Structures are given as structure tokens and as C-alpha cells.
Amino acid sequence: MSTVRDWAAPNPVTENRSGLIGKPVDRYEGRLKVTGTAAYAYEVETPAPPLYGHIVSSTLAKGRITAIDTSAAAAAPGVVLAWSHLNVPAQAARGTRLNPRSQRASNPALESDRVEHYGQSVVFILADTPENARAAGGLVRITYAAEDADLDFLSSLDLAGPAPGEEDARVGDFEAGYSASEVTVDDTWFSPLQNHAQMEPCATTAWWEGDKVVVHTSIQMVKGGQHALAETLGIPSDRVRLFTRYIGGGFGGKGQAYDDLTLAALAARESGRPVRVAYTRQQMFQATIHRPAVQMRVRLGADRSGRLNAMALEAVTHCARNAPFVEHAASFARNLYAAPHRLTGHRLVLLDIPHAGAMRAPGEAPGMLSLECAMDELAEKLGLDPIELRIRNEPEVDPDNAKPFSVRQLVRCMQEGAQQFGWSRRHPTPGAVRDGRWYVGMGMATAIRGNFLLPAKAGLRLTGDGLATLTQGMTDIGTGTYTILAQITGETLGLPLDQVRVELGDSDMPPAPGSGGQFGAATAGSAAYETAMVMRRRLSELAAGDPRSPLYGEDPTLMDFANGNIVLGNRSESLAALASRAGPEGVYVEGGISPAADARDWSQHTYGAQFAEVGVDSVTGEVRLRRMFGVFAAGRILNAKLAKSQITGGMIWGVGAALTESNPVDPRFGSFLHQDLGGYLAPVHADIVNLDAVLLDEADDKANPMGIKGVGELGICGAGAAIANAVYNACGVRLRDYPLTPDKVLAALEAKGL
Amino acid sequence: MTTIRVNGVDHAVDVDPRTSLLDLLRERLDLKGTKKGCDHGQCGACTVLVNGVRINACLSLAVMHDGDEVLTVEGLASGEVLHPVQQAFLTEDAFQCGYCTPGQICSAVGLLAEVAAGQPSEATADLDGPVTLTDAEIRERMSGNICRCSAYPQILAAVRRAAGAAA
Ligand code: FES
Ligand code: FES
Numbered sequence: 001m002s003t004v005r006d007w008a009a010p011n012p013v014t015e016n017r018s019g020l021i022g023k024p025v026d027r028y029e030g031r032l033k034v035t036g037t038a039a040y041a042y043e044v045e046t047p048a049p050p051l052y053g054h055i056v057s058s059t060l061a062k063g064r065i066t067a068i069d070t071s072a073a074a075a076a077p078g079v080v081l082a083w084s085h086l087n088v089p090a091q092a093a094r095g096t097r098l099n100p101r102s103q104r105a106s107n108p109a110l111e112s113d114r115v116e117h118y119g120q121s122v123v124f125i126l127a128d129t130p131e132n133a134r135a136a137g138g139l140v141r142i143t144y145a146a147e148d149a150d151l152d153f154l155s156s157l158d159l160a161g162p163a164p165g166e167e168d169a170r171v172g173d174f175e176a177g178y179s180a181s182e183v184t185v186d187d188t189w190f191s192p193l194q195n196h197a198q199m200e201p202c203a204t205t206a207w208w209e210g211d212k213v214v215v216h217t218s219i220q221m222v223k224g225g226q227h228a229l230a231e232t233l234g235i236p237s238d239r240v241r242l243f244t245r246y247i248g249g250g251f252g253g254k255g256q257a258y259d260d261l262t263l264a265a266l267a268a269r270e271s272g273r274p275v276r277v278a279y280t281r282q283q284m285f286q287a288t289i290h291r292p293a294v295q296m297r298v299r300l301g302a303d304r305s306g307r308l309n310a311m312a313l314e315a316v317t318h319c320a321r322n323a324p325f326v327e328h329a330a331s332f333a334r335n336l337y338a339a340p341h342r343l344t345g346h347r348l349v350l351l352d353i354p355h356a357g358a359m360r361a362p363g364e365a366p367g368m369l370s371l372e373c374a375m376d377e378l379a380e381k382l383g384l385d386p387i388e389l390r391i392r393n394e395p396e397v398d399p400d401n402a403k404p405f406s407v408r409q410l411v412r413c414m415q416e417g418a419q420q421f422g423w424s425r426r427h428p429t430p431g432a433v434r435d436g437r438w439y440v441g442m443g444m445a446t447a448i449r450g451n452f453l454l455p456a457k458a459g460l461r462l463t464g465d466g467l468a469t470l471t472q473g474m475t476d477i478g479t480g481t482y483t484i485l486a487q488i489t490g491e492t493l494g495l496p497l498d499q500v501r502v503e504l505g506d507s508d509m510p511p512a513p514g515s516g517g518q519f520g521a522a523t524a525g526s527a528a529y530e531t532a533m534v535m536r537r538r539l540s541e542l543a544a545g546d547p548r549s550p551l552y553g554e555d556p557t558l559m560d561f562a563n564g565n566i567v568l569g570n571r572s573e574s575l576a577a578l579a580s581r582a583g584p585e586g587v588y589v590e591g592g593i594s595p596a597a598d599a600r601d602w603s604q605h606t607y608g609a610q611f612a613e614v615g616v617d618s619v620t621g622e623v624r625l626r627r628m629f630g631v632f633a634a635g636r637i638l639n640a641k642l643a644k645s646q647i648t649g650g651m652i653w654g655v656g657a658a659l660t661e662s663n664p665v666d667p668r669f670g671s672f673l674h675q676d677l678g679g680y681l682a683p684v685h686a687d688i689v690n691l692d693a694v695l696l697d698e699a700d701d702k703a704n705p706m707g708i709k710g711v712g713e714l715g716i717c718g719a720g721a722a723i724a725n726a727v728y729n730a731c732g733v734r735l736r737d738y739p740l741t742p743d744k745v746l747a748a749l750e751a752k753g754l
Numbered sequence: 755m756t757t758i759r760v761n762g763v764d765h766a767v768d769v770d771p772r773t774s775l776l777d778l779l780r781e782r783l784d785l786k787g788t789k790k791g792c793d794h795g796q797c798g799a800c801t802v803l804v805n806g807v808r809i810n811a812c813l814s815l816a817v818m819h820d821g822d823e824v825l826t827v828e829g830l831a832s833g834e835v836l837h838p839v840q841q842a843f844l845t846e847d848a849f850q851c852g853y854c855t856p857g858q859i860c861s862a863v864g865l866l867a868e869v870a871a872g873q874p875s876e877a878t879a880d881l882d883g884p885v886t887l888t889d890a891e892i893r894e895r896m897s898g899n900i901c902r903c904s905a906y907p908q909i910l911a912a913v914r915r916a917a918g919a920a921a
Pocket of ligand 2: 199848900
């Protein structure tokens with residue numbers, strides 16, 4: 001096992017001699033996406049004309065199906081089959097694991113007469129056209145016996161219990177420290193249930209080739225999807241070939257397989273035809289996961305100079321009764337500010353609503369909406385600038401575990417951000433700046449998000465035409481994976497980008513963990529780098545051992561790679577020539593990355609500072625973003641253009657979280673109030689003005705051989721809090737109930753007599 | 755029989771009266787570049803140009819388009835040469851997952867034509883004068899196309915770049 005010390009030596013990526021690393025090249029698959037020729041899961045060509053599936057969802061939250069009549073649906077025009085729990089083909093019982101080393105358990109669809117949440121799949125129709133399938137779905141008659149259900153989070157708080165297997169994290173004596181503090185803040189925030197609302201609904205196209213099923217599905221994790229389907233069908237994993245080449249947004253919501261995958265595979269087997277199944281937009285809300293609501297109590301105690309003495313973050317959140325998930329909304333605070341007395345923990349309410357799960361920056365995204373506002377409240381009580389307060393609580397070592405930071409540029413992010421944003425123009429008194437009917441204010445917040453490296457592999461083939469093709473069972477959910485892997489491979493092998501190909505999203509390829517937790521770039525990228533290094537060694541040895549090579553007999557460890565050649569002194573040979581002599585298949589190698597044995601001896605995070613200026617309409621209470629700016633530090637940046645797109649995309653998610661996004665549960669039915677994009681308000685173009693970000697120069701040599709880290713989730717962290725702080729600065733209204741919609745703002749303004 | 759010209763090719767199709775223009779394109783004519791994000795006219799992923807005007811293809815029945823001329827994302831480039839709006843989206847990185855992108859691009863093509871024709875929007879100050887392509891105009895006119903990846907700043911830059919190229 002390697003150690004971080006092995007990673008510190010200069011290497012082709014860190015030396016970056018041809019300058020491909022960091023270069024803002026266009027997206028590798030961009031041409032396919034702008035011409036509409038990138039085939040997403042529902043759109044792949046099938047070996048024969050497909051049939052179309054349609055899922056009927058339950059309109060009950062909890063109970064039993066007492067009667068189900070699919071006879072009219074089955075007899076409707078074009079219908080091939082109509083399944084309910086009564087006649088769906090056999091699947092492995094839920095939770096079964098048959099295959100050794102399977103990463104997932106079986107997940108059967110239409111499993112029984114039990115209904116566990118509104119929107120659960122209850123009937124599946126297969127027909128010759130989408131119109132016939134959908135129309136037949138409307139002919140199904142279902143009778144339910146309802147049971148008492150816990151549906152409303154805020155009225156069920158007394159049901160909250162400890163998160164399973166977790167204990168509160170305590171350092172020092174919080175209660176004593178808090179009561180001894182000269183200045184305190186004690187407030188409770190609410191962050192609502194939110195939906196991913198990826199633009200591409202979950203979809204699968206499936207067909208069988210003998211006893212092997214081929215599925216194209218929209219999923220972030222290749223192996224997870226392959227294993228889940230194999231377990232559900234009760235077949236060996238190698239009889240499931242899963243492709244996921246282009247994914248229309250994931251954000252954590254496609255980290256797992258859903259019923260579209262299972263039902264498409266089953267229906268294709270039953271009908272002998274290719275099958276396409278997609279969720280409707282309405283089904284996306286309740287048949288996939290969501291970010292649960294979080295109620296967070298924050299207590300801060302400080303001395304007069306602003307040094308934190310005590311800090312507590314206590315989160316209550318929820319998940320589905322039979323699908324455990326904890327939104328770790330308090331955990332980030334453990335690594336953010338120094339304080340001798342600390343308490344952080346999570347309580348969980350089990351509800352009978354759709355499944356909670358990971359959504360972009362799970363934990364930090366809702367959690368930072370509270371602490372980063374509480375810090376501003378504390379700053380105001382102390383008469384300190386919010387940035388100054390944060391700097392005074394900047395720790396020397398990780399306050400959670402006393403580990404040294406690999407690199408931490410949080411203060412620099414705040415200071416550079418303040419300067420570029422014009423923070424000095426902020427008026428410290430709320431309500432002091434008016435622009436016509438608008439109150440205008442500025443706010444800031446910090447951002448922190450962990451950095452992770454997981455084990456991953458990759459394959460690399462060099463062919464006689466001089467092309468290097470990197471293959472990996474990895475995904476690109478819009479994150480730029482194709483592009484950065486091409487850059488890493490090209491730089492490491494000394495090849496120009498037009499000689500590098502990248503193929504992803506195939507379960508037959510060497511495995512990588514997929515896209516999630518902002519670990520994708522570092523994990524998949526490091527595997528690609530290591531594999532390219534294996535290729536360098538292999539090619540060097542080939543050249544040294546081949547009498548036809550100009551480098552024959554030389555020391556392979558001294559050979560270098562540049563401009564498509566392998567080079568030693570003034571002798572060189574093209575990689576194409578070397579590969580073509582190796583045979584018609586060229587040269588193929590595999591390689592991989594594992595976390596260093598001592599990597600966790602350092603505290604590793606990505607950091608940032610968010611700045612926002614808003615206007616609050618004194619007449620309507622509407623909050624409008626006026627400008628937003630962020631400075632971030634996230635290791636070496638592989639592609640300046642794509643990394644910035646990731647970061648600003650995250651910031652815009654923060655705007656949504658602060659101002660518009662929320663999906664209340666209807667306590668009568670257990671359904672979500674918003675089941676479409678007209679009701680669930682993700683930011684639209686006109687909501688976003690003058691928003692920009694910069695990434696600081698950084699290399700984290702404890703992270704991986706390239707010193708890179710993830711950027712996919714950092715941008716959302718703290719973004720909403722900066723806006724809420726700006727709202728307070730604008731008009732003196734401190735709302736702790738997100739999102740800050742006009743009704744709440746207006747009521748608060750009126751309560752203040754404004 | 756519905757006769758429809760798509761990207762310059764004539765099609766005569768016997769189409770289910772329930773079929774949307776979007777499903778006609780995707781399922782019958784194998785033009786899957788136009789995306790289905792909501793099927794309810796709420797996201798813009800299905801935007802195409804019908805007789806030069808942008809519409810949501812999911813909100814329109816195929817049989818209503820007898821004799822119409824439809825332009826989809828597949829019909830914009832000339833061979834290997836991208837349409838200026840497509841090229842601008844690529845250059846500005848005006849997308850991530852790419853699923854909203856065909857709709858954004860068709861919408862931007864429609865927008866530039868509307869502005870050139872002097873059609874005002876909610877963001878237009880002077881309803882009688884020529885329309886100036888301000889950032890506010892672009893944002894307003896592109897707000898029917900949701901991008902959950904939130905590439906809005908880059909989309910704005912791309913539309914600006916394409917407008918400059920067209921001018
Ligand atoms: S699919 Fe037509 S507007 Fe969303
Ligand atoms: S690029 Fe993903 S939704 Fe716009």
C-alpha cells in the first residue's frame with residue numbers, strides 16, 4: 001500500500017509539461033451534446049423495435065392493496081402485459097445477496113400488496129406504443145386499505161430517535177462551556193424537503209441476448225446498478241451488462257437503481273423484445289429519493305473577543321421507515337471552527353413518505369444554512385465584521401481530531417473574496433441601503449466540503465494508429481469526467497488530446513465507484529493517471545527489449561514521453577510505431593488507485609467563501625439576487641472551464657435552497673405538494689444575475705498523486721447562507737425558515753413595522 | 755395522414771391522435787435529440803422551431819402540424835460545421851449533463867430571430883422601438899428553459915457570443 005509520501009514526488013501531471021492539466025478545453029463529448037446525438041438511456045438504438053413500459057403509482061401512503069383489477073388494461077389496444085404484485089415474475093426477496101462481493105442487495109418491484117409510500121410502483125403496463133401503455137394505465141382499478149401513517153415531519157418531532165449506530169460527538173463539556181460564555185446565540189433553523197429535479201427523468205432501455213441482459217440506464221454508479229439488477233433477477237452479475245454513457249443530471253438522486261431498471265429487464269425477458277421504460281416527471285418526485293427536511297438548533301457561546309468557547313449543532317431529520325438514511329447536517333461543523341466545548345449530533349424521525357437520500361452535498365447543504373447564519377448573528381452581537389469573527393475562530397489543526405490540515409486556504413478565500421466582491425462597501429447596519437423600493441444588502445458565508453479517494457481501476461489501450469483509449473466503468477453526469485480523463489491520459493503519455501479517446505459507463509470495463517460525494521474526479525482521475533503510468537512503464541520496457549526500436553538496450557526507467565513519442569536523449573520513436581509492432585490489438589494495460597495507508601492522518605477538505613448581494617422588495621417581500629461571487633480552494637484544477645461550471649452550478653443550487661426550493665408533504669395523502677417543475681421552483685435563468693467564481697491555485701499532495709480534489713458539491717455549501725445573511729443586512733429581517741419566500745419576508749417586514 | 759417537413763425532409767405519417775409532436779419526433783422519426791424533461795410544457799427541454807417559431811413540442815399534438823416545417827437540434831449544423839449557437843454553447847461550456855441543451859439551443863435560435871424581428875418581451879423597456887439584446891432580455895427570454903445543472907451564466911455568455919457572430 002502506498003503512502004502519501006509516494007505521491008509527493010514530481011510526476012507527469014504535476015510537472016504538466018505540455019500544459020494539458022488545468023487547460024480550459026471544451027467538453028470532450030460536447031459536440032455530441034450540442035448536436036443532440038449523445039444517446040441517453042431511453043434513446044439508445046435497440047436491436048429490434050422496442051415495446052414501451054408505463055408504471056402506475058400508488059395514491060396511498062401506507063396500507064395494503066386489497067383488490068387490483070388489471071383486466072381492462074390488459075385487454076386495451078396494444079397492451080402486451082399488465083403486471084401487479086399478483087402476477088409479476090419471480091424476483092429475489094428484498095435484501096438478498098447471491099453474488100459474492102455484490103455491492104447491492106436485491107430490490108424487487110411490485111413486490112407485495114404492501115404500500116409503504118405515496119408514489120410507489122403498483123402496476124406495470126407494457127404496450128406497443130407509449131400512448132397505448134399510458135392509456136391502459138388509466139384503466140387499472142385499485143382498492144386500498146389505508147393504515148395510520150406518520151407523514152408530517154414537524155408534527156412528529158417527538159418521535160425523533162437517535163440515528164442508528166451513531167452517537168453524538170462531544171468534545172469538552174458543552175453545557176458548562178456554553179453557560180460560562182459571555183455572548184451566546186441559541187436559535188433553530190428549518191431547511192425543507194427538496195428534490196433533485198434532474199432534467200432527465202430516470203429511464204432504462206433493456207433487451208436480452210440469450211441468458212444475458214443488456215441495460216442502458218440513467219445511473220451514477222455502474223457497479224451498484226449492475227449488482228442490484230443481478231441480485232433482483234437472481235442471476236450472476238456477469239449476466240448483467242449495464243451501460244450508462246450519458247446521464248441527464250444526477251446530483252445524488254441517481255446513485256441507485258429504481259423500478260424502471262428492474263421492470264424493463266423483466267419485461268424484456270417476458271416479451272422477448274427490447275423495452276423502454278421512463279419515469280414521468282411526476283413520478284420522479286415520489287418514486288426517487290429526496291433531500292429530507294432538517295430542523296437544526298445551533299448554540300454558540302463566545303468570549304467578548306469573539307473566540308468561540310462552545311458550539312452545538314443538533315439536527316433532527318427524517319427518512320422512510322424502511323429505508324434508513326441520515327442527512328448528516330451537523331457533521332461539517334466539527335471540522336470548521338475551533339471551540340473547546342463542542343456537541344454535534346443527529347436525531348431521526350421515521351416517516352411513511354418516499355425515501356430520503358443523498359442530494360448534492362448531503363449534510364453540508366442544509367447544515368451550513370444554519371451555522372453560517374448563526375455566526376453572523378454572533379458577529380452582530382459582538383460588533384464584529386462577519387469575516388473577522390470567522391478568522392478569529394480559524395483553527396490551527398482540525399478541531400475535531402487535532403490532525404494537521406493537508407492544506408486549508410479558507411482565510412485566503414474569505415480575504416480574496418472580500419476584496420474582489422467589494423465587501424468593504426457593505427454597510428454593517430441592517431436596512432441602511434435603499435434603492436428605490438428595494439432594500440439592498442450584502443452577506444457572506446464560508447464553504448467546506450470533505451475530500452475523498454476511493455479505490456478505482458482503469459484500462460488503457462494504445463493502438464498502432466497512435467490512439468490511446470482509456471476505458472473505465474465510471475460515469476459522467478455532466479461533471480466533466482470524459483474531459484478530465486482525456487487530459488490526464490494525454491498529459492501523462494505526452495499525447496495531444498486528439499489522440500486520446502475515453503470510453504465510460506460500461507460494466508464490462510475496469511470498475512470505478514461512479515459519481516457522488518464529489519469523489520469522482522479525484523478517484524477516477526487518479527486511476528487513469530496510475531494506469532497511464534503503467535502504460536509508460538510497459539512501453540519503456542517494450543522499447544528497451546525490442547531490437548527494432550531505436551531505444552533498444554537502453555534503461556527503461558530513464559525514458560520519457562513527449563509529443564506522441566517515447567524519448568531518451570536524442571533518440572526517439574513514436575508510440576504508434578511501438579504499439580503497431582506489439583500486434584493488431586496494440587498494447588493494453590490496467591492500473592488502479594487505492595487510498596494511501598496514511599491519507600487519513602491529515603484533515604482533507606475543500607473550502608470556499610461565498611458572497612451575495614440581494615435586493616428585498618419593500619412592497620412585495622420578494623428577494624432578488626443582485627450579484628454573487630465565490631472564491632474556492634479545491635486542489636489542483638484539471639480544467640479551469642469545466643471546474644468553474646461545476647462550482648457556479650452549485651452556487652445556483654444555493655440560490656434555490658435559499659429562495660425558492662421546498663416541497664411540503666401533504667399531510668392528508670403523504671404526497672408531495674409539488675409534483676412538477678411548475679410547482680417545484682428550481683432557479684430559472686432570470687433568477688440568476690452576475691454570478692461568478694474563482695478557484696485559487698492549490699495542490700493537495702496528501703489527496704492523491706495529482707493533488708486534485710472534487711468541486712462538484714463545494715459550490716452549494718454556504719451559498720444559501722450568504723444570501724440569507726444578505727437579506728438580513730438588507731432589511732434587518734432574520735428568517736430561519738427556508739426558503740425565504742415573499743410571504744415570509746413580507747410578514748416579517750410588517751412585524752417590524754416596515 | 756399527416757405530412758410534416760422535419761429538418762428539410764418530408765414525412766407522411768399515420769399518427770395516433772394522442773401523439774405529441776415530441777413523441778412523433780422521438781419515437782416515430784427517430785430524432786431523439788429533442789428531449790423530454792417534463793412532458794408538461796414546464797422545462798423547455800423539448801423546444802423546437804415550427805415554421806421558425808420556438809414551441810414546446812410536448813405541448814403540441816403531432817396531427818396539428820400537417821403541412822408544417824419543423825427544425826430540431828439535429829437540423830441546425832451544416833455537415834461538420836456547427837450552427838453559431840451550437841458552437842457558442844460548446845465554447846462557453848453552456849451545459850453540463852447536456853439534457854436541457856438541445857432545447858436551450860433551439861430556444862436561443864428562436865430568441866435571436868424574435869429580437870431581430872423587434873418582438874418585445876417582459877424585459878423590454880420600449881415596446882415600440884427596436885429591441886436591444888441586453889442581458890436582462892436574454893435572461894427573460896431564456897427562462898422557459900430550465901437547466902438544473904445551472905449553466906445559466908455560461909448560457910448567457912453563449913447567447914451573447916452567438917448574437918455577436920450573427921451580427
Ligand atoms: S418536455 Fe416539453 S417543456 Fe418539458
Ligand atoms: S446541462 Fe444539465 S440540465 Fe442543463
